[in-house]
Amino acid sequence: MSIEIYVLSDRRLASIAEWQQAIDREGFALRLSTEASFDALGGHLPAQWGDKHAGFECDHWKGSAVIDEIPDVEFGRRWKHALGFRFGGDYGALLGAYAAAAAYARATDGVVFDGESGEVLTPEKAVQAARDIERDLPKVE
Numbered sequence: 001m002s003i004e005i006y007v008l009s010d011r012r013l014a015s016i017a018e019w020q021q022a023i024d025r026e027g028f029a030l031r032l033s034t035e036a037s038f039d040a041l042g043g044h045l046p047a048q049w050g051d052k053h054a055g056f057e058c059d060h061w062k063g064s065a066v067i068d069e070i071p072d073v074e075f076g077r078r079w080k081h082a083l084g085f086r087f088g089g090d091y092g093a094l095l096g097a098y099a100a101a102a103a104y105a106r107a108t109d110g111v112v113f114d115g116e117s118g119e120v121l122t123p124e125k126a127v128q129a130a131r132d133i134e135r136d137l138p139k140v141e
Helices: 016-026 065-070 093-110 124-140
Strands: 003-009 030-032 043-044 047-048 054-064 083-086 112-113 119-121
Touching: 003 047, 016 030, 016 093, 030 083, 030 093, 047 093, 054 065, 054 093, 065 083, 083 093, 093 112, 093 124, 112 124, 119 124
Parallel strands: none
Antiparallel strands: 003 083, 003 112, 030 047, 043 054, 054 083, 112 119
């Protein structure tokens, strides 16, 4: 089973390095691979959380494509961009995707849409969700 979350925003970050800086500002131990170009993201993005794999699939979308696909959700506005995150039952990927999405949302003044819960989260709530996952991860491993 695949889980999807999206960051919706009106601007994009310029590079993976800029994204990594946003992650670092949040204090997450996540390290994104810099081998791929940010503009060419499509598919698996390798990442590490300490010595553990935390990679996830990541793709650029138009905001309207996500918003129009889910008409029963109130996104607050017609966002221009969407960055999609997809992962399976791997808790490391869940943590990596949530931390990366939360940091990206805060850096771009966007929101996080959790496809599993159907919630639209402020960056602050998404950061807290990532911290909750980080806290609970040792219990489920």
